[in-house]
Amino acid sequence: MVSSVVKEEEEREGIRGLGHLAFIAALVAAAAVIFGIARLIGNSYAFFAAYVVVQYIVLGSAWNILGGYTGYVNFGITAFFAIGAYSTVVLYKLTPWLPLPAMIVVGGAMAALVGLGTGYLTLRLRGVFFSIATLALAVVVQTLITNWDFVGGARGAYVLRPKLAPLIGGDYVEYLFLVMLGLCVAVLATARAIERSALGYGFAAIRDDEAAAEASGVPTLRLKLVATALSGGFMGMAGAPLPYYVTYLDPASGFSLNYAVNAIAMPLIGGTASWVGPVIGGILVGGLQEYIRVTISSAVNVLVVGVLMVAFVILAPQGIVGLFQRKRR
């Protein structure tokens, strides 16, 4: 939680002083600018790469709501992400006329429900049991989907990407990027709104000392369920456009451990205390990954992220944002 000392100082400077609507407007403006630049570049590689980075920002921010703000580590990111992706596959086969945003909402809702279910069973216990349960959840959801022929099972599913983007024209990839940008605005606005609200204080109290929070009147189970549903829901929404992005989705790639590691590593490296951390982590780590993938190899880039994560967790637990905050004081 950004302490009120720092908050007061920055209340007078720039972005931290903005009210909710003003912040959303600023985000939308930034998103529009980014989209505009991408269109100017015109290269579809730019759109593909940018989509990945923004997707990771969404995943990291979603993870951070439960992990950084509330202190409960969710290792089952791949489960929620894939639930979103595969719910799109199902809708694609049953109701292909459904616009993508609607599919995203459905994917998010499915993932949120699964999060609630898992949470309801495990959140009354110590945090570690929740984390272990999410690990096992990832394997189980993967097993279920690998055995589900309707979505292609182990053989995978093909999704035809429309040629033309609705609303804005141009290549469909540009539309995917726009949608992902919209999702990013939504999750960042939500994260920031939480930080400054009673809900955010409740989360912080749970993270700092759950027994004391409960004794102070905080309905810890209810809040943890809220955090789990929000976090899982956004992760599902981040996964929902994936089938259109890759056009061929199989369990091996949909459940790739990379998603899990990145979703955790980026907030840990960027900083878990505020919405800014996952953004910084997403851009830096995403950029670094892309660079290594292109220059050395894709297995090495994944190794580097893992090593960085361990290093930051040990040496700089407050992340990059924390390093800057300490310099300020």
Add this chain to the structure above:
Amino acid sequence: MTGSLDLLVNAIISGLLLGGFYAAVSVGVAISFGMLDVVNIAHPAFILLGSYAAFIGNTVFGIDPILATIIVLPAFYLLGLLVYQVYYVAFERRDDQSLRGLSFFFGILFVAEVGLILTFGVDYRSVQAWYVSGNLNLHFIELPWRLLVPFLLGLAMVAVLQLFLSRTFLGRAIQAVAQDQQALRLMAANPTRIKRIAFGLSFATAALGGAALIIIQPVEPSIGREYIGRIFAICVLGGLGSFPGMVIAAVTLGIVENITATFFGPSWAPAVSFGVLLITLAVRPSGILGR
């Protein structure tokens, strides 16, 4: 009818043997999580490391796989000491265990898996030994050596550790640390040093567990993840801090998994351990024989 019954009996028996193997891979976590309260979710990665050590010993040097892991046992023990030291300095001392400690081990799990992929590739590896194929023929039943040897290895490991914990001074100190660190400090013993040794032992068991694993099935780097759920389901079901409980839970899970695999197909096995874990957590979180 007798066909089904035969199938069931076979499933139960091989499930029993499988349970012994599961005990071999879980005893390390029974120590690190059950007794030391350190959530080492990276344990399966080190089991895999043991498997690959057995693989190298076997294919490059022609040694028996179990012997190969016994040779590297000291290295694993030292590695355990090192990892605990890092964990202690970075997290336990700062009392910041939950989020970052878990992420630390998750990172190690991940780095180990990727490291193995880069070194050995994603192909399945297996070992050669007389017991990897063939059965022990007792008149009424045939027991595959492939299952029997890991089963015996698992039971032996648990028995030796149990004796160590209850009969030796160091072992009893470890039990004391597991129950009450404060009292230990008052007796002028250093709990950190004892925990470090115990953690080292937990890593040592991973080496032998790895040998058991590669005997039972060919390995490739990503199978570690399947075992996290299994191992923790077993430790939770058995009750943290209880070896006998862990063994019972291991055998139970082995049997239930095997019956499920026989009648519904092998790909449902991971769902079984998750189901067991969830049910245990929901109904009786302290486990069968937990404190």
Add this chain to the structure above:
Amino acid sequence: MSALLHVEGLGKRFGGFTALQYVGLEVQPGERLGLIGPNGSGKSTLVNCICGTLRNEQGSVRFAGAAVNGLTAHQRTRLGLARSFQLPRPFGSLTLVENLRIPILYAVNSRSGHSLSGPAILTRCLELLGQVGLADKAHRLPRDLTQIEMRKLELARAMAAEPKLLIADEAMAGLSHAEVDEILALLIRLNGQGVTVIMIEHIMRAVMAFSQRLAVLVAGRKIADGDPKDVVRDPEVVRAYLGE
């Protein structure tokens, strides 16, 4: 029943160990009750069972006329039952003001007709911090506090929940003579404002100065309950706790 707190037949086991055995206790509104007993006698367990942090296997707890047996700790706090922890448990990443904000947001504001708005909450937090003498450290983090300051914060946070009954669990342990007096004055002032207080302590001087009634817990059982002057002369109490 006009008693504010009514505990009857409370029993709690940890595995094979019986921590509390058929404990009964009654506290009248506005009363100052002292609770003493040797270490390990179950005092903190009793507090935990009353407040809902632990579940008792036997017996019942009634608070303000309602049975609270199935309620969670946070629900009991919302009803007006608050406690300070023996070892202070502040919210480490929040400033002192923000620490007090939590019970106001979640205990006080949840009661009907009670919602405090943003600026009013800040004022109230500063007021409470002033009452315990921590106003000048309002925007510091708990790790910057001394032992006694942490104790005061712990009490302030319990007070912020605007309780009807406050249980102070060994708030004075290890403090100096003057510091004990400070906390004592604070609790008496609180009681003067209408809050019923149960004080759990080892420091007999403070217990005798504070208590209108004294209860003694030994090995999980209540062995005495009455006028403090009589209780301290009770031979069983002397034998089990006060010594010689």
